[in-house]
Amino acid sequence: MNQAPTPRFHGSQTYVASEDLRLAVNAALTLQRPLLIKGEPGTGKTMLAEEVAQALDMPLFAWHIKSTTKAQQGLYEYDAVSRLRDSQLGDARVGEIGNYIVRGVLWQAFESPEPAVLLIDEIDKADIEFPNDLLRELDRMEFSVYETRQTVRAVHRPLVVITSNNEKDLPDAFLRRCFFHYIRFPDRSTMQAIVDVHFPSLRAELLRNALEAFFAIRDLPGLKKKPSTSELLDWLRLLVAEQIPPEALHAKDAAIFVPPLHGALLKNEQDLHLFERLVDMNRQGR
């Protein structure tokens, strides 16, 4: 297997990774075990796999899970219907079963000639049994194809990054085989670093006011979906595009106010409504 020294991940130019996150990635790289990432939506779980792949110059294979995804689809699928059709049409290919085996993402990652990153995105969307069905495949990095009696083994064990939104509990046996990292919502200084990475030329004043407004909204009690990092970045992008002056983001006397383009931060109608009511109450209170 791979004898070259293990590469190390140090964050990248476009991704701010905290110390513990870097450590978790490096542990997973060194011991070649899957890394499970959890965290609030919009804290950059999926981005991580992309950034690691880019920083270490490894190809990325992404498998996005839906509620209907089956573990088998990541390995391969036997396209029996095509074969049935071909047999009716008398196609010559029909004799060879291998012609109807469609390779899944896992197979592609296993076959990659260089070490790769395999992203299994939002594993919790699938059925509860889904992770259990992948135990052996991720442990041994091999599986057999029943139809052709063939065993597929990984050339290099890929770095497996699995993300979860906590919609379902994952089975213990699965968890035990993974490294685990929980991405916390970044504090103010980390957030500043993240924004700096994405908007290097943003005016300091605008950023300060925007962050203030952002954290004030996050701190409001009762919001169904608090705005997260990705929403903040979108909002800043809008502010820059619309050339909003920094003063517009600063209320002279109110604790909370409606900042421009706040629809980018609050995406839930109830939240918007609640927010506007709170601001109103605040205004009348004085």
Add this chain to the structure above:
Amino acid sequence: MLIDFFLHLRAARLPVSINELLTLLEALQNDVIHPSLEEFYFLARTCLIKDETRFDRYDQAFSEYLRGVTAGMPAPSQIPAEWFLQNLRRSLSAADVERLQKLGWGRLIEEWRKRLQEQDGPHHGGNRWIGSGGTSPFGHGGAHPEGIRVGGPSRGNRGAVRVWDMRAYRDYDDQVELGTRNIQLALRRLRRFARDGTELELDLPDTISSTARNAGHLDLKLVPQRHNRVKVLMLLDVGGTMDEHIRRVEELFSAARAQFQHLHFFYFHNCVYDNLWRNNRRRFGERFETRDIMRRYNRDYKLVFVGDATMSPYEILQERGSVEYDNPESGAVWLQRLTAHFPQFAWINPEPEALWPYRQSIAIIRQILGARMYPLTLEGLTRAMRVLAR
């Protein structure tokens, strides 16, 4: 040394396995980290703890273990007053300082030193010693109005508070009662059990593929339906002592409502008798006979009581014991009838579990229900759902 650490974590009720310990050792052997305590803390966490709700317990266990290891460090009584003062100022607001000054700084510090000398080990939950969760003016997580917050009792180090002593994951612990973030998780747990179903339907794609495999001979395939087939009958206690739990019960209720297609609910007060009602405002006008409800909903329904079960024991055990009207049959009889009719039932109690042994009425109801009472916490709801799903 790490075996001790491992056993210490297990003793702290953290479900760590030997495999995970071996992974950690392997990582150490492979020089994943530089030899530093903080990196070790992160590495051990990423290897051993697989759930952010356990991070807080891990932080505490780690801190405690470390205190054992570093017992040879300077004794607590050697803390210089300057350090203490600085720490104190940093953690108090201006208003606190003003209030404290009335009490006198000098006296407070004198007290602190005296207690440090008398104290022989960490104390948690008391009202005198320095520790956490108590009402002593010293320590953290306590309730003394003029208390001094000490950022974790790790008096061995004089610099900044270490990562594990910050206990940043306190909010995620599943032993705490449900918050806004946590209720969403609980809601999802309810979804899991709502997904079970026994109905069978034709699986068209599988039938086609199986028929193709079968060389064209028809081979029917059936799968369990993924529809939400679970039927829930919820009986909620309203009014009286339940008022303080309204918010959490509301959250649970709206979560259940979004989750179950077949959710029916009725209200009762304190205990179930021969009548229930559906609209609290018209509770005296519009009543439903409990017997009727048992006829209308068959045993497929899962019965969930939500109530604090806090009342006088007479309200359960005596005929005519209700506080509201003359009930011909006792609440206990009705509870037995209901639970006999609906074999799958659970009682969710918003009162903290630690209080239960001190309430006679809770003990009585638990006994009638065969101990199927669960606290309104994540962990309690999970247990309740498990019992209901059986």
